[in-house]
Amino acid sequence: MQLFKTPNIPFLKYKYHALILTAVIILAGIINVTMFKGLKLGVDFGEGTLLRIMFTEPTDVGDIRQLLKDVGLGKSVIQETQKGGREFQIRAVESVNVKASEEEQLEAHAALADKIIGALQAGDGEQSQVPELTDLNTVDERSLSLLLESSLPGTGAETARRIIAYRNEKGIISSFSELENLDFKPEALSVLKEKTHIGRISVLSRESVGPQVGKDLRKRATQAIIWSLIGMLVYIALRFKLEYGVAAIFTLAQDVLITLGIYSFTTREINLPIIAGLLTIVGFSINDTIVIFDRIRENQKILRKARLEEIMNASLNQTLGRTVITSGTLFLTVLALFLFGGEVINDFAFLMLVGTIEGVYSTISLSCPVVLFWRKIFPSKKSR
Numbered sequence: 426m427q428l429f430k431t432p433n434i435p436f437l438k439y440k441y442h443a444l445i446l447t448a449v450i451i452l453a454g455i456i457n458v459t460m461f462k463g464l465k466l467g468v469d470f471g472e473g474t475l476l477r478i479m480f481t482e483p484t485d486v487g488d489i490r491q492l493l494k495d496v497g498l499g500k501s502v503i504q505e506t507q508k509g510g511r512e513f514q515i516r517a518v519e520s521v522n523v524k525a526s527e528e529e530q531l532e533a534h535a536a537l538a539d540k541i542i543g544a545l546q547a548g549d550g551e552q553s554q555v556p557e558l559t560d561l562n563t564v565d566e567r568s569l570s571l572l573l574e575s576s577l578p579g580t581g582a583e584t585a586r587r588i589i590a591y592r593n594e595k596g597i598i599s600s601f602s603e604l605e606n607l608d609f610k611p612e613a614l615s616v617l618k619e620k621t622h623i624g625r626i627s628v629l630s631r632e633s634v635g636p637q638v639g640k641d642l643r644k645r646a647t648q649a650i651i652w653s654l655i656g657m658l659v660y661i662a663l664r665f666k667l668e669y670g671v672a673a674i675f676t677l678a679q680d681v682l683i684t685l686g687i688y689s690f691t692t693r694e695i696n697l698p699i700i701a702g703l704l705t706i707v708g709f710s711i712n713d714t715i716v717i718f719d720r721i722r723e724n725q726k727i728l729r730k731a732r733l734e735e736i737m738n739a740s741l742n743q744t745l746g747r748t749v750i751t752s753g754t755l756f757l758t759v760l761a762l763f764l765f766g767g768e769v770i771n772d773f774a775f776l777m778l779v780g781t782i783e784g785v786y787s788t789i790s791l792s793c794p795v796v797l798f799w800r801k802i803f804p805s806k807k808s809r
Contacts, residue, residue, distance in 0.1 A: 432742040436789060437734050437797070443790035447679055454686015464685065465694045470643045474538045476515045477629040478545065479597045481562075483510035489545065493517070496544045506768040512596070512629070517541055534633035545626050560624035561588070561598055561617070569621075576616045584609045588617075597627035646700045650681060653704060657711055665718055668803075672795035673714050676787045677707050683787075684780045693772045702773050706780030709755065713748050713788045720744050721793075733800070737793040745789070752785045 458464055486503050493501050493515075501517040517537060542563065559572055566589040573581030587607045592598050601618055654674050662670030681703055688695075720740040728736050759781060763774035 432745050434742060434745070435738060436741045437738055437793060439790070440794035440797070443786075444794065447683065447787075447791065451679060451682045451686060454682065454689055457686065457689050464689050465692065466643075470646070470695060473633075474517050474534045474541065475630075475632040476517075476538060476541055477506065477512070477631075478515060478542075479512045479627045479629055480510075481597055481599045481623065481625050484513075485510065486513070489513065489515070492544045492547055493541065495547075496540055498541065498544070501541070515541060538631050538633060542626070542628060546624055558622045559620060561621045562592065562624040562627040564621070565589075572620055573613070573616060576620070577610070577613055580610060580613070584613045592627065596629060598623055642697070646697070649700065650703060650707070653707055654678060657707075661711075661715065661718070664715075665722065668796050668799040669718050671799055672792050673711060673718075675795045676714060676792045677710055679791065680706055680710050680780065680783055680787050683783050684776060687779050687783075688776055691775070693775065696772075698770075698773045699776055702776040702780065705777065706784055709752075709781070710784035710788060713751065713784065714792050716747065717741060717744050717788065717792060734797060737797075741789060741793065748785060748788060752781055756781045 486505065489503055490499060490501070493499055493503075498517050501515055504514045504516075506512045506514050546560070546563075559569070561569075564572075566585050569588065570582040570585035573584050575581070577584060587609060588598075588604065591604070591607060595603075598604070600623060601614060604614060604617065654677055657677065658670045658674045660670075661673045684703065684706060688699075693699075717740055720743055721737055724731075724736045724740050724743075725733075728739065731739075756778065759774050759777040762770055763778055766774055
């Protein structure tokens with residue numbers, strides 16, 4: 426099966442158009458980052474606390490914000506992560522002494538998380554105000570096991586394990602009646618009703634990052650991208666020639682800049698999975714670029730009398746089907762992740778969608794023109 430039987434597209438004829446379009450998109454992204462929305466740093470690179478909360482019943486964002494406002498956290502970012510009004514992501518930032526140790530900073534953010542949870546538990550009702558009653562939706566397995574062992578010696582630990590496993594699977598326990606099918610002794614349910622209550626929230630996940638940790642992660646993420654580009658420059662310069670290495674790095678750098686520029690126009694956050702996505706895009710894009718450069722080197726031995734621009738056009742057309750098919754396969758995969766992968770992976774899938782399209786565009790439209798421009802600026806006797 427051949428996607429393109431005999432393509433003869435004059436790609437290099439439009440090299441100036443491609444460069445202008447690239448410059449416009451990158452400039453728009455830079456302006457947006459520096460003057461307008463900017464890149465929204467996630468909790469990985471900023472400071473603060475990130476919680477994913479599930480409620481037993483649908484809850485309005487306004488009600489959550491009012492509860493947080495009552496404890497001085499009204500500016501927290503609240504985002505509904507699933508339809509139905511039961512699951513939310515809450516990001517809160519509170520000033521932390523930057524001179525404090527890393528351990529002290531993390532302890533402060535952990536206290537902030539407890540403050541948020543306490544505020545949201547304020548609507549639990551009268552049962553939550555009784556100190557003797559343990560919240561079944563926030564208690565850990567060890568504490569619940571110790572609580573039950575006093576009344577159910579020998580079986581309390583297993584009962585606690587099954588309850589926590591059920592809560593982890595479902596996200597939250599909405600009523601005691603849900604626990605009747607967990608196959609433990611009937612008296613266990615009576616003990617639970619006597620010593621615990623069903624809280625209105627369950628904490629699905631919690632992350633805390635101090636300012637120094639966020640700064641260090643930003644530095645390391647930047648270094649990871651820069652060193653990956655330098656490593657590829659050296660490899661391609663050794664395998665081909667310096668101008669091909671420069672072209673590849675230029676192409677990859679604009680892959681990163683354009684993808685981040687487009688990403689900055691959304692309200693999505695930059696976090697560690699997004700950096701992993703950028704490195705993935707870089708690796709996939711360089712693979713296609715090397716295939717084209719390798720075909721150019723082969724064609725230079727066959728088409729000895731042809732100009733370099735003609736050889737490049739021929740090589741781009743010969744590898745066009747392969748480029749589109751491999752990138753198209755990746756595109757369909759990340760499209761499935763974007764549509765059906767859920768909220769947690771949605772930002773990563775969106776970045777990969779943009780990066781896949783951008784990678785095909787840059788590989789076809791920019792990699793070869795940069796080689797031509799380099800040879801015009803720095804002519805060599807051995808260059809064709």
